[in-house]
Amino acid sequence: MGARAATRPPGVDVGDEDRNGDASAMTNPLRNGLIEDRTGDACAVVIFGASGDLTRRKLMPALYNLAVSRSLPSGFAVVGVARREKTHDQFRAEMKEGVGTFSRRKPVDAALWADFERGISYVAGTFSSQKTYEDLRAHLEALDAERGTRGNRLYYLAVPPSEFSAILSGLKSAGLVQPPSAAREGGPWTRAVVEKPFGHDLASARALNDGVAASFDESQVFRIDHYLGKETVQNLLVFRFANSLFEPLWNREHVDHVQITVAEDIGIEGRGKFYEATGVTRDIVQNHLMQLLCLTAMEPPISLHADAVRDEKVKVLRSMRAMERSLVQENVVRGQYGRGSTRGDEAIAYREEPDVAKDSRVETYVAMRTFVDNWRWSGVPFYVRAGKRLARRVTEIAVQFKKVPPTLFRAPDGGITPNVLAMRIQPDEGIALRFTTKEPGQHTVLRDVAMDFRYGSAFGSNTPEAYERLLLDSMRGDATLFTRRDEVEEQWSFIDRVFDAWRAEANAPPPVYSSGSWGPDQADDLLARDGRRWRKP
Numbered sequence: 001m002g003a004r005a006a007t008r009p010p011g012v013d014v015g016d017e018d019r020n021g022d023a024s025a026m027t028n029p030l031r032n033g034l035i036e037d038r039t040g041d042a043c044a045v046v047i048f049g050a051s052g053d054l055t056r057r058k059l060m061p062a063l064y065n066l067a068v069s070r071s072l073p074s075g076f077a078v079v080g081v082a083r084r085e086k087t088h089d090q091f092r093a094e095m096k097e098g099v100g101t102f103s104r105r106k107p108v109d110a111a112l113w114a115d116f117e118r119g120i121s122y123v124a125g126t127f128s129s130q131k132t133y134e135d136l137r138a139h140l141e142a143l144d145a146e147r148g149t150r151g152n153r154l155y156y157l158a159v160p161p162s163e164f165s166a167i168l169s170g171l172k173s174a175g176l177v178q179p180p181s182a183a184r185e186g187g188p189w190t191r192a193v194v195e196k197p198f199g200h201d202l203a204s205a206r207a208l209n210d211g212v213a214a215s216f217d218e219s220q221v222f223r224i225d226h227y228l229g230k231e232t233v234q235n236l237l238v239f240r241f242a243n244s245l246f247e248p249l250w251n252r253e254h255v256d257h258v259q260i261t262v263a264e265d266i267g268i269e270g271r272g273k274f275y276e277a278t279g280v281t282r283d284i285v286q287n288h289l290m291q292l293l294c295l296t297a298m299e300p301p302i303s304l305h306a307d308a309v310r311d312e313k314v315k316v317l318r319s320m321r322a323m324e325r326s327l328v329q330e331n332v333v334r335g336q337y338g339r340g341s342t343r344g345d346e347a348i349a350y351r352e353e354p355d356v357a358k359d360s361r362v363e364t365y366v367a368m369r370t371f372v373d374n375w376r377w378s379g380v381p382f383y384v385r386a387g388k389r390l391a392r393r394v395t396e397i398a399v400q401f402k403k404v405p406p407t408l409f410r411a412p413d414g415g416i417t418p419n420v421l422a423m424r425i426q427p428d429e430g431i432a433l434r435f436t437t438k439e440p441g442q443h444t445v446l447r448d449v450a451m452d453f454r455y456g457s458a459f460g461s462n463t464p465e466a467y468e469r470l471l472l473d474s475m476r477g478d479a480t481l482f483t484r485r486d487e488v489e490e491q492w493s494f495i496d497r498v499f500d501a502w503r504a505e506a507n508a509p510p511p512v513y514s515s516g517s518w519g520p521d522q523a524d525d526l527l528a529r530d531g532r533r534w535r536k537p
């Protein structure tokens with residue numbers, strides 16, 4: 001290929017001394033996070049698929065923002081790897097444009113960017129060619145000398161899963177993968193970050209895991225789900241286990257039910273081919289939504305170390321009541337958006353989207369009732385839903401507590417509104433608690449009110465984005481917010497039963513719901529049968 005790596009990439013330190021601007025941050029391990037807040041080790045971050053939107057929209061803006069906050073190590077470099085031929089300067093210019101457009105910090109600091117971009121370089125080559133990895137090895141060895149990256153490598157696979165095997169085996173064949181024992185003995189470390197979708201069913205997920213395991217030890221693999229990097233998701237553990245007010249109530253004795261909603265008001269945004277092969281269940285429920293359920297339902301871990309937290313999430317997945325074929329029709333509702341209106345604009349139906357079959361039976365909405373059959377949650381239903389082209393964009397976890405006995409206050413509607421604790425993940429991250437109080441006046445008139453905590457108001461609006469936290473954690477080697485192999489496989493084991501039941505129905509077409517609504521009527525019936533109803537966030 002034409003534009004190859006320079007043998008002497010220019011370098012400059014991005015931040016030194018105390019990366020957080022406060023020496024005390026290194027002495028107080030719980031000051032700013034669940035685990036010690038520090039910079040990552042010196043390393044080179046190698047992004048495969050560097051010409052794609054993920055790199056331009058998310059990864060490079062996140063790395064730039066880490067540089068602004070002085071969170072990057074002094075020995076640091078970014079190497080883009082992709083098929084297209086381009087020079088280092090061309091790649092840097094593209095990344096600067098992406099940062100200028102998508103970074104939460106605007107405008108781009110010219111002086112800081114001038115320093116930061118000196119550590120950005122590019123290697124062109126196909127992922128199936130061994131020469132690409134030989135060129136990459138030579139380039140990384142030059143970076144070790146010029147940038148002080150010390151042989152530490154973080155490989156980010158911003159590519160489809162079909163490319164994983166070729167990339168990982170190519171890295172191993174070129175001697176670019178160190179065993180975990182090397183790091184334990186004080187030598188360089190190697191890690192790989194892989195993006196979702198991680199398989200399309202249990203069999204394919206296992207095959208991918210086996211392929212990854214052929215080149216990397218499980219301790220070196222970081223399966224990323226960007227939802228786990230969101231502040232409110234991270235805060236779930238703190239909220240649940242650091243507050244004596246709520247922890248004793250988090251069980252079947254006090255909780256009536258739990259609702260988890262992942263709603264988007266946009267359609268498939270030109271991703272017809274992707275969605276025809278995926279659907280909302282694979283796109284959102286199997287990963288994002290299942291992770292939210294696990295964090296809501298899990299037991300307190302014995303520590304905040306990665307495997308201790310992930311052990312408890314796996315226990316939740318193994319406790320979930322299996323969706324046997326006979327139960328799916330009763331407990332799962334599908335839907336597909338039709339014409340309607342969102343945000344004041346007319347919206348076309350899913351089947352009218354480009355690259356979508358005119359008789360498509362792919363679901364753009366799914367709701368289900370499920371149970372976690374363990375001591376804490378026995379008998380408590382978890383209602384979960386996810387969909388496209390809904391009334392508004394919102395992700396939240398709502399815990400509804402049991403009603404008080406209707407013996408003391410005679411409310412006009414025959415009962416008192418139950419308390420609800422709602423944790424908003426996006427937008428307007430925060431936590432709201434609804435409770436009943438008395439209106440001022442001579443008579444006892446009850447009023448439902450809310451206490452509302454918002455991250456933006458309490459801590460400022462410039463909250464780090466998910467990819468910033470996750471990239472920094474992967475450089476630190478902290479896998480707490482990444483999914484482990486057994487987690488992925490347990491998630492697919494649960495979801496696969498739903499797909500088996502749908503196939504047994506000859507994949508009957510899902511009911512159509514109007515764009516801008518909250519989904520099909522059948523989803524309302526799912527709760528109405530239990531005497532409940534969906535919240536309207």
